[in-house]
Amino acid sequence: MSPWLILAVPLLVAAFLLYRAQMRKRRRKALLATRLTPEQRAVIARLVPITRRLPHDLRLKLEGKINLFLDQVTFRGNNGIEVTDDMRLSIAAQACLLIVNSPVWYDTIRNVLIYPSAFVTRRDTHDGFVVSEDRHAMLGESWARGPVILSWDQALHSGLDPEDGFNVVIHEFAHQLDALTGHTNGIPVLRKGQAYAGWEKAMLDAYHDHVERVESGRRTLIDPYGATNHEEFFAEAIVTFFERPQELRREVPALYAQFSQLLALDPADWD
Numbered sequence: 001m002s003p004w005l006i007l008a009v010p011l012l013v014a015a016f017l018l019y020r021a022q023m024r025k026r027r028r029k030a031l032l033a034t035r036l037t038p039e040q041r042a043v044i045a046r047l048v049p050i051t052r053r054l055p056h057d058l059r060l061k062l063e064g065k066i067n068l069f070l071d072q073v074t075f076r077g078n079n080g081i082e083v084t085d086d087m088r089l090s091i092a093a094q095a096c097l098l099i100v101n102s103p104v105w106y107d108t109i110r111n112v113l114i115y116p117s118a119f120v121t122r123r124d125t126h127d128g129f130v131v132s133e134d135r136h137a138m139l140g141e142s143w144a145r146g147p148v149i150l151s152w153d154q155a156l157h158s159g160l161d162p163e164d165g166f167n168v169v170i171h172e173f174a175h176q177l178d179a180l181t182g183h184t185n186g187i188p189v190l191r192k193g194q195a196y197a198g199w200e201k202a203m204l205d206a207y208h209d210h211v212e213r214v215e216s217g218r219r220t221l222i223d224p225y226g227a228t229n230h231e232e233f234f235a236e237a238i239v240t241f242f243e244r245p246q247e248l249r250r251e252v253p254a255l256y257a258q259f260s261q262l263l264a265l266d267p268a269d270w271d
Contacts, residue, residue, distance in 0.1 A: 031067045034064060035060070035064075043085070043090075044089050048090055051093055061101060065100060066093055068105075072110065074111050075087065075088050075091070076112070081116045094159055094167065101263065108144075112150065113150070114151075115149070116152055116153065117152070119138055120137055121138050138151070139151045142179075150169060150172065155168055166243075167239045177238075178234055186231050187203075194261050202257070206233075211227045221252070223239065245266075248268075249268045
């Protein structure tokens with residue numbers, strides 16, 4: 001091979017990679033600026049009524065992020081379920097609600113797997129040299145770099161009822177936010193200027209109080225499942241932030257303030 005070719009090949013590869021990166025950037029920008037069709041807006045308003053409470057500027061941002069999400073993610077049906085556009089729009093709208101006003105993105109998500117209802121997962125447990133297989137019925141599951149797995153009947157119900165304090169889509173995509181640091185532990189990528197010390201104190205104080213309430217059988221605003229560990233508390237607390245924001249701001253103001261800063265949202269003041 002001639003010296004000229006030896007020099008030219010890496011330059012051509014670099015130029016090609018730069019071109020691809022620029023094209024991806026342009027496509028992303030175009031998708032974020034694209035509005036939904038009137039038919040798509042109607043579907044989302046019907047299936048995810050919480051979106052009707054968003055201020056106008058956030059509705060426009062949500063539409064662009066939904067378009068980007070739908071362009072990036074493939075929805076795959078399992079156990080005989082046929083994926084429809086309504087399913088895609090419902091799940092995308094709920095997932096993008098978390099990041100509607102945030103610079104972070106679900107970079108590693110390429111697939112969402114949908115089951116008709118609760119699905120069974122198998123987990124190996126080890127006791128010394130003995131390995132046992134346990135079966136668990138699940139409504140949703142999130143892997144650190146994807147995919148996200150959802151029960152459609154629960155995802156549908158989650159979107160339709162924005163005030164019951166339960167949302168499997170928001171819960172599983174909260175885990176995706178949590179995992180952007182490389183670890184799923186209840187400590188997400190904090191907003192610029194957001195102090196770790198303030199986040200840690202608000203989260204730990206709220207978590208310990210929540211665990212104490214669950215163990216003593218008292219009422220909890222955040223779903224009791226949040227007492228499982230820090231990462232599940234983070235996910236359930238975000239659900240409460242969106243579905244019962246006024247109560248969260250009143251009962252756990254420090255935690256509400258941290259989520260409001262993290263997501264740059266104030267749902268307690270939405271109409």
